[in-house]
Amino acid sequence: MIRRLALAWLALVALAALAAELLASDRAIVASLGGELRWRPPAPRAAFTADDWGLWPPIAYDPIAVRTAGELTPLAPPSAAHHLGTDDRGRDVAARLIHGARTSATLAAVATALATALALGLGVALARAGTTARALGGAAVDALASAPALLVALAAGALLGAHAAWALGLLVAVPRGADTARLVAARLEVELAAPHVEAARALGASPLSILLRHALPAVRPVVGAAAAITAATAVLSEAALSFLGLGPPPPTPSWGELLAQATQHDLRAWLSIPAGLAVTLTAAALFALALAPARASR
């Protein structure tokens, strides 16, 4: 049940991330302008004549454009026009929340892919290394893994001057990948000494074939759970870094940036609650998926 709920929520977030332009934008999805049918025309709603028509996104506001012509009020509470209110620049909070899902999902996907690749690479290398190399490599991996992911991302991001989503993903991935590598290496060592692997070796199977066909499938549950934890860490780190002003550069919409705005503006509920809930539910869903195999085995 919990697993299904978690998957359903993550599917919603993925949908919001993939179809953000179709869910929240000030451009029509499809419009007939002067008798010509056009896909996402750049014309604003005001440019439509009585003969034109358009299919508009459910939230017909741009998440980035700042309107200064008196159309929008900054920090307006939720209303019929803006279901989740507006932020300090008069931008629609619901539109920024939906587009913020894309920022979080990108960061989580980049961090998870990099951490998994790093964990598998380091894990295989450690499991197959000689005694000295394993001791040295193990010490380096231990040092990397013990570093708190948020602190690493904060310090390294500042030193590199990198605040793009892919760079933050990389910074979150390194300590998480190192942490997972220890588990992968330990599991691989056990698998490589198992009787069925001995038998495969005696039958002349190559080291690569043994690794791919016998050892790596056994680490799939470990890697899967670690990937979910890495994605959750990335979502939480994005929120924290954006709150500190060290996340994706403005005006990129992000959940952490909405939380930062809430702090600056007397904890306005319509800024804090939707963004906080979005981060919490996404991270909780990912943690639930990570813990599901352990729960099932009990």
Place this chain on the structure above:
Amino acid sequence: MTAAARLVARVAAAWLATWLVGWSLVELAPGAPAETAARTAAALPPDAAQAGRAAVIDRVAHELALDGNAATRAARALGRAARLAPGPSWRDRRSALTVARPHAGATVARALATTALALALGLALPLALARRRGGAAALAALAGVAIAVPLVWLCHLALAIAPTHALSSTAAIAVTALAPAAAIALHLGAQLTRADTSPLAIAIAARGVSRRRWHARHALALAAAGLAPLVASTVGFALAAAPVVERALALPGAGRTLVAAAASGDAPVVLTLAGAAAALVALVSGGAQLVARALDPRLEGAR
């Protein structure tokens, strides 16, 4: 090598490794370090002519010993770190240690208090819930949500519930302790569930020992050694959370110093604070391993 010497070596390695990796990132960043330092010190007028900019960068490079090639600069930075004299801040030329030190004690004290609170909560919750029907499921659900709540939001909740009391170290400690306490509770809950089905538990129950006594006297002792790494990671988490919590709750501390230094690109201060955090985590981690080996002598043999 004695245990104490190993611990000192571990702390020194963490401090130096942070500087080595951090300085490599400084060198990898776009622009020469001297140019970044000049920009950090606001010594580089944006509208200055090319020749004027070069002169300013040369002067800053000379003042901060950032001239020479990358290897020379890295050797100098590591040498200074080894002498525990990280050099001047790029922003205002005061010693990086002087910039980093104010309120650092408060941050460390809060991190240690957070660890103590997380440990107390993480031990109490599974023991209390273990005796109830559905306790394991309730614990898993509670812990799962507690781990997932972003710290910023917890700070918002603290400020909304008790605006005056929230602006205190106690609130910061409570807010930060929630996620590590949940992690400890989850770990201990799983250990207790495993221990409850062990032959030892059956034998002890057969001798009439109550479930409460079994948990308090035996199961907890068996699980204690496994908690050592979690204690170290709790200190790391509390230190990493300090920038967020201190900023959200307007508390003074090293976390806010780190954010200010990171925002302005003041590398020596960032590296000093990151290195100190790494050294502290290494110290607590090493100490926790010693305690774990004392609690469970089998770990000594397995080393």
